[in-house]
Amino acid sequence: MAFSRDAYLQGLRDVAPMMLGVAPFGTIAGASAASVGLSPLEALGMSVVVFAGASQLAALALIAQGAGVAVIVATTFMVNLRMAMYSASLAPWLRSLGRSTRAALAYLMTDQAYAFSVLRYRRLPDAPRRDYYLGVATPLWVLWQATTVLGAVLGAQVPPAWQLEFAIPLTFLAMLAPAVRDRPGLLAAIVGGGVALALDGLPHNLGLVLGAVLGIAAGTAADAARPPEPAA
Amino acid sequence: MSGPALWGTIVAMGVVTWALRASFVMLGDAGLPPLLRRALTYVPQAVLAALVAPALFAPSGAAFGPVDVRLLAGALALVVAWRTKHVLPTLAAGMGVLWVLTWLAQRGA
Structure with a gap:
């Protein structure tokens, strides 16, 4: 398939304002x-191999607590579960592409690549899909790797008294606020946070796992109990 | 964690994350059951809150008067996060309060 420069550049233009938020x-x-003690090479390795910010921060917080591989991988699974939802939503649009292309696009999938692409595919069903997606996704990938190295090199110079590790929960907090949009979402957050706090200190970070599971269950139950929205 | 254990963890994280991203794109989109689709909607809220709550509200050791320094910094950051819904102001508020209170607590001690 011929490379569509126009589609790539359109993706690049659309994602440009997002770069300001991704860089920090x-x-x-x-x-x-x-x-938490990773070298710049190890930090870059994590960003290249995983390429999913929230799960990387969660893993780093768990590494600092001395958690084992199983807990870190289970947390990665839960934090990135939304990617499966994006994958389901994108699948019909990418069906015509070859297997290795789809595998590569999947690796580059982010919140932004998903959101911009699916909106454009719906608006312009006949426009080139692969190269628009790449136009959104590849600049984010390059920026993510470059800023990871920058942060790892600068961060290593900072004395521990600055308590930079506190930036991790603060960042999660800023991600949580816009994610809570309705009552079931708020309930999921309160139950998830409450259970995790009450069970803090249990071995294998069981508090985190149980908090997440019970929070999801509470949100889902509240959603199911909600009266159906009137047809507009 | 360091060396081979760390790299093993990173690779395992990468495999799980790629599998989630590739799932329906690679295997087809027969469609998720409605209940599962609904449950997926609440994953970010529950997981993020479960990650945040112990870090902000469990005792950290440094106290300002009777109140934990991180609890105060976290509470203010919560308000800022709620109002602005952006990372940078939340970080500025939380880290700023943490640094000022830690400095005051050390001076008082």
């Missing part, structure tokens, strides 16, 4: 990695 986040990921 990548720097935080790098600095947090340094604050």
Whole structure:
């Protein structure tokens, strides 16, 4: 399939304003990695292999607590579960592409790549899909790796008294606020946070796992109990 | 955690994350059951809150008067996060309060 420069550049233009928000986040990921003892190479390795900010920060917080691989991988699974939802939503649009192309696009999937692409595919069903997606996704990938290294190098110079590791929960807090949009979502957050706090200190971070599971169950139950919205 | 254990963890995280991203794109989109789709909607809220709550509200050791320094910094950051819904102001508020209170607590001690 011929490369569509126009589609790529349109993706690049659409994602450009997002770069301002991603750059500090990548720097935080790098600095947090340094604050829990990772070298710049290890920080970059995590950003290249995983390429998913929230799960990287969660893993770093767990590494700092001395958690085992199983807990870290289970947390990664839960934090990134939304990607499966994006994957289901994008699948019909990418069906015509080859297997290795789809595998590569999947690796580059982010909140932004998903959101911009699916909106454009719905608006312009006949426009080139692969190269628009790449136009959104590849600049984010490059920026993420560059800012991770920047943060890891700068962060390693910062004395522990600055308590930079506290930036991790603060960043999660800023991500949580816009995610809570309705009552079931608020309930999921309150139950998830409450259970995790009450069970803090249990081995294997069971508090985190049980908090997440019970929070999801509470939100889902509240959603199911909600009266159906009147047909407009 | 360091060396091979760390790299093993990173690779395992990468495999799980890629599998989630690739799932329906690679295997087809037969469609999720409605209940599962509904449950997925609440994953970010529950997981993020479960990550945040112990870090902000469990005792950290440094206290300002009777109140934990991190609890105060976290509470203010919560308000800022709620109002602005952005990372940078939340970080500025939380880290700023943490640094000022830690400095005051050390001076008082």
